[in-house]
Amino acid sequence: MKNGELTQAHTLAFNQAFNQAFTQAFTQAFTQAFGQEPALVAYAPGRVNLIGDHTDYNLGWVLPVALDRGTLVAASQRDDFQIQVVARDMDNEQVSFSLDDQAMAQMPLDSVSPWSNYVRGTVKMLSAYLAETGQPPLRGASLMITGNLPKGAGLSSSASLEMALIKAFAGLFDLKIDGIKAAQLGQQAENEFVGCNCGIMDQLISAMGEAERAMLLDCSDLAINQVALPRSLSLMIINSNVKRALVGSEYNLRREQCQKVAQYFGVSSLRQVSYKQLCQAEASLEPTLFRRARHVVSENARVLEMAEALSAGDSARIGRLMAASHRSLRDDFAVSTPEVDCLVALVSEVLGMDGGARMTGGGFGGCVVALLPEHKIAEVRETIAAEYQARTGLTADIYLCHSGAGAFA
Known part of the structure; x- marks a missing residue:
């Protein structure tokens, strides 16, 4: 956060998520770890999906809500091309890696500190995007991560981390990245680096959710309609x-x-299959595949x-x-x-x-x-x-x- 730049909705969301003592202890921990105060603190919420699970990667509709819980990333620039990360909630475990071209191209998965793979993947995809769009490359950064989403509970702690990281880098280096592009980069990090073939719902609601609203998202064209709760x-x-x-x-x-099942119908996704079409093909489909598709279509x-x-x-x-x-x-x-x-x-x-x-x-x-x-x-x-x-x-x-x-x- 930067003083004077938060909307009322942002301030309310942040105050609901983290009390003053928590954030003060966090920034003090950053200062102690890196010898300087953070230049900024980025925040991204977790999400809960009210309805529409396993429809996003089938290019269907989803209806998630951004929560008043999430991930904080404190960040400052460095004078080198190293990313140094401290995971506050993992006993202050530290990870570092280089931003040079060879390191980015050959970056391995980290089996010792698996949480760092979401950082590595996000940085890798963000670096590639900046190169593709002719923006200056990332420089080194010191990062500290914390949050209050329960890990492994299905509330999108990984997407929350990815969106907070991209917001932190965008703020540090004045990058031009809108919410949809940030969500796409986070999804790409999971699909292509971490190895989870998730859809875009989690990242998009974390990037662009609104207070007191659920997001009706059409995953085929990313059209958004905010629905009052x-x-x-x-x-x-x-x-x-x-x-x-x-x-x-x-x-x-x-x-x-x-x-x-989509291939059986000769289409790119189950979004293009109607319930009537699916039922007419039931006898021709393997029963398990029919049931999987019936869930998505219904x-x-x-x-x-x-x-x-x-x-x-x-x-x-x-x-x-x-x-x-x-x-x-x-x-x-x-x-x-x-x-x-x-x-x-x-x-x-x-x-x-x-x-x-x-x-x-x-x-x-x-x-x-x-x-x-x-x-x-x-x-x-x-x-x-x-x-x-x-x-x-x-x-x-x-x-x-x-x-x-x-x-x-």
Whole structure:
């Protein structure tokens, strides 16, 4: 952050995410590590997806919300061409690498400090973009990273880090990078360097989210429509504490399965396949592939209906759509877990027609998102405390969140 340059929405989002004592301790830690105060502190939020999972890389619709939690990157310029990074939340683990052309071209994955691969990948893609567009190359920087997103919970801590890094470099070196390009570079870092074939949703909502709004994003052309969230419903995120690891999981397999169905229809993505077309081809498709595609095609329709339900403040309709989305992810796309199913069932039983709950994110663990009236919050908390550990052996972490602003520095 630079004094005097924050909008009211940015200031509110930042104050919701981090208190003054936290940020003061962070900047003091940077000064102690590098012998100078940071020139700036960049922030980017995590996200929760209300509905529309595994539709983004199929060029469909998604409906995420930027959270009032995220990642901070404190940064200062260096006199050399080294990137030095300290991960405050990893016991101040330090990593450094060179920006010279050979080092960038041959940069390996870091198996010792895997978190640094998101830094390395982002810097590599940003450097290539600057070269392509004729902008001056990056120079060295000292960086410190911290945040308050639970790691491995499906709230896009990696995308948040990527967007905060790009904002930090843009601020340090006066780079011309808009939100869409920043999101594309972050996605490229994950796809081409880290090895996770994610879509662009996570990066784009982190870069361009708006407070009190969900982002209806058309992933085919990146058209954005901001949808007001109902004031009558609160946003709750429940971490199942089943840790996710999308790289090396079945996430990439799901993408391959969707591509096979698109190839069967002779189109580039499942966005171009209608529900009627898919059902007519059911007998010709391998059953697993049919189910994967059925989730994507039906989920796209649910996203558009959910945007209407949010605008109308129709909590019963919201609940029905979230329930249908969860069933589809569980049964057709097979990315839920028994623990996450348990949480969804517990919350849904309490809510009835007053809102809804579903798994959120890539799956294989992680979080449940719920939209619920304030008067149901205490009962949901009590029910989870009483039942979840008894049924699964795990404890759940519950976060009441607000929608926040996108990345800034």
